[in-house]
Amino acid sequence: MKYFWISWYETSEDHRPINFPPNEAVLGWWCSGYRCHDDAATLVAHVQAESEEKAKMAVIIDWPGDKEWRFCETKDCRRPGNRFPPPEWSESRYDKALEKENND
Numbered sequence: 308m309k310y311f312w313i314s315w316y317e318t319s320e321d322h323r324p325i326n327f328p329p330n331e332a333v334l335g336w337w338c339s340g341y342r343c344h345d346d347a348a349t350l351v352a353h354v355q356a357e358s359e360e361k362a363k364m365a366v367i368i369d370w371p372g373d374k375e376w377r378f379c380e381t382k383d384c385r386r387p388g389n390r391f392p393p394p395e396w397s398e399s400r401y402d403k404a405l406e407k408e409n410n411d
Contacts, residue, residue: 310334310384310404311362314351314377317370322348324369328396332356332365334404335387335397349377353387355404384408 322338329336329352336352350370356362359379367374384404386393393401 308355308357308407309362310382311354311356311359311379312351312382313354313362313366313379314339314349315366315370316342316347316375316377317350318345318347318375319370319372322350322370325371326369329369330365331400332362333369334384334400335391335393337391337394339391347375351391353382355384 324333324336332355334353334355336350338348338350340349341347342349352366354362354365356365362379363374363376384401386401
């Protein structure tokens with residue numbers, strides 16, 4: 308399993324996922340700001356998936372609709388730093404992913 312740091316512009320009126328918390332592949336997600344010309348939310352997520360395509364599909368499950376992807380980069384499993392502190396709901400997901408990574 309791989310981990311991806313993925314970002315996109317979310318143009319829907321409400322940038323929150325349609326399910327809370329989002330599906331298990333999403334370890335955490337954050338809104339890092341808004342684009343100037345149309346107020347689209349700039350979202351980032353840490354996603355566990357087998358490929359970049361599957362990481363994007365995991366995002367689309369909870370944020371449906373067309374996406375303007377900014378980037379999708381392979382990243383290690385560790386928790387993000389101070390700029391993106393993990394939300395409380397995601398702590399157990401990070402614990403489980405790190406435990407699995409340490410046992411492999």
